[in-house]
Amino acid sequence: MIRILLTGCDGQVGWELQRALQPLGAVVALDRAACDLASPERLRSVVRHHAPDLIVNSAAYTAVDRAESEVELAMAVNGAAPAILGEEAATLGAGVVHYSTDYVFDGTKTEPYDEADATGPVSAYGRSKLAGEEALRQSGAAHLILRTSWVYAARGRNFLRTMLRLMREREELSVVSDQVGAPTSARLIASTTATVLARAGRSRDGIQAALRERGGTYHLAAGGATSWFGFAEFIRDHSVDPARRLRTLRPIATAQYPTPARRPANSRLCTDRLRRAWSVHLPDWTDDVRLCLTEQPDGVRLAEPSRA
Secondary structure: OEEEEEEOOOOHHHHHHHHHOHHHEEEEEEOOOOOOOOOHHHHHHHHHHHOOOEEEEOOOOOOOOHHHOOHHHHHHHHHHHHHHHHHHHHHHOOEEEEEEEHHHOOOOOOOOEOOOOOOOOOOHHHHHHHHHHHHHHHOOOEEEEEEEOOEEOOOOOOHHHHHHHHHHHOOEEEEEOOOEEOOEEHHHHHHHHHHHHHHHOOOHHHHHHHHHHHOEEEEOOOEOOEEHHHHHHHHHHOEEOOOOOOOEEEEEOHHHOOOOOOOOOEOOEOOHHHHHHHOOOOOEHHHHHHHHHOOOOOOOEEOOOOOO
């Protein structure tokens, strides 16, 4: 069995990857305390100690607004650490899977972004993630960069869980309606990663060869698209919560909800390349949201489908 080193196992995607990667090999799952990406020498030491056949890097600095005032930390974790992982992987002959984001684009395109489109991040977070992509490409390691969007999960801090909480706390709620993208579950990201890796091979040499031949950058996002307001509407309309206080859900423009970091107005990602190269089918975003709503605590449950 191959040895897989998973970073960020306590994050949303990392938590799902622990389960999804188990059939592929022996997984060493490390949280931030055991593998701090902001500490370069410690990071090198961890990789050399475990000598993996494959590194799956799901750790990241994800505080988009705070990154505007913590530029150095965001760049250390998102930009410099992937370079180190790539350099160490190249020395070991290991492959690397790394996750990136729609925030590497400026959001001005009217159609979904594909992998060949020019990047142009408009936030410190986006610039740090783009720096990590470029550093990994230059490292010489066989790699797979998976860009995703609007990540949520049944656990952790994310838009879905925030909406469920605010719908309990407030009678009125305003949500941005002029930013569009595809909500993508951590479960879908993890399961798709595992599917691709299973098709790459079950040995170090097999993974190396597959990632050299078909690796590179791919977009991984759920099908379809909506706005943040549309996402919130779907959560409201497809969940039942006895403690809900919300009466009014109101759409607003981005200009009415200023934040320290700018967001792309268009976060739609074209996933055709992933489908063609790896024969992966990605479901509509609504399918995974329904599934996630069945896993919520505190009395929240999926609403019964309308019979009208």
